[in-house]
Amino acid sequence: MPSPARGLTQTQRVELSARRLVEAAASLIVEKGWEATTAxxxxxxxxxxxxxxxxxxxxxxxxxxxLFRDTYEARLDATPVAGADGLTTALRHVDRIIELYAEDTAFTRAVFVLAFEAVKSTSPVRSRMQQWLTGGAATVEAGLRAGLADGSVRDGIDVEAATADISTAGLGVVYQWILFDDSYPLDRALNSLRERIIADYVRPARRRRT
Known part of the structure; x- marks a missing residue:
């Protein structure tokens, strides 16, 4: 049992409790599913x-x-970097997962355990995860279209197909990590995915690490 948080402000206490509840909820979901878990x-x-x-x-x-309002939504934000070219913006959805994994592996696992829990039509997290994925896809599409205009994305791509590829490919990688735990090297797999996306969509004359 964690010891009481001493010497913290009320804001820090709330943040700490939210963090502990995120981790607790995730571990219980892994064990028994969200619907079978009680408050x-x-x-x-x-x-x-x-x-x-x-x-x-x-x-x-x-x-x-x-948890979603104060913790998940803030930390899942994949707002593009100001001044980034279109391809960099399209990659932001994958880059944010890479960053989250490096910053906080437990939180990353919590996010995606809930994401996969959302496959059930009755799941209370379903609509939230749909909104997150829809927003991510919109960012990818906007980046690809901007990249066609600024020259960072190769001509002739099918924007809709490329959007689906980039915005969802990471889910398959993360699923294997959730299934096989840390024996599956998530950071290496995500970076390999990133390189593959660049190779597939960068304008040939600009083939470099974005």
Whole structure:
């Protein structure tokens, strides 16, 4: 059980509790699925009393809403870098996963365990994950179209097919990591995917690492 956080501000305490609840929820989902997990179990796994969790959140769904609003959505943001060319923007969806894995492996696992939980039509996270993937695809498409205009993307590509390729290819890589745990080298696989995307879509005269 985690010891109480001493010497922290209220904001820091909230951030810490959110982080612990993210990790607790993810570990329980891996073990038994989201629907079979209770708010009390999430709280206990995170090191908090049932009374504290109920007083702060009220329900498991409220925990989920808070985690997405305050933690997931902020950290999943793949806003393109200002001034980046189109190909770099199109790659941002993959780059953000690479960054998250380097920054926080546990959080990355939590994100994608929930993402794969969303395949069930009754999943409470389904619509949120759909929104995330739709937003990512929109960024990829915008980057490809900008790249055609600025010369970073090769002429003649099928933008819709390329968008589907780039925006979803990482899911297959991450699925294998979730399935095989750390025996599957996610960082190496994601960087190989990135290089393949560049090779497929960069304008030949600009074939270089973007």
């Amino acid at each position: 009390a179990e999430i709280g206990r796994r995170a090191g908090y009393s049932r009374a504290m969790v109920h007083a702060r959140y009220g329900s498991k769904e409220a925990i989920l809403d808070t």
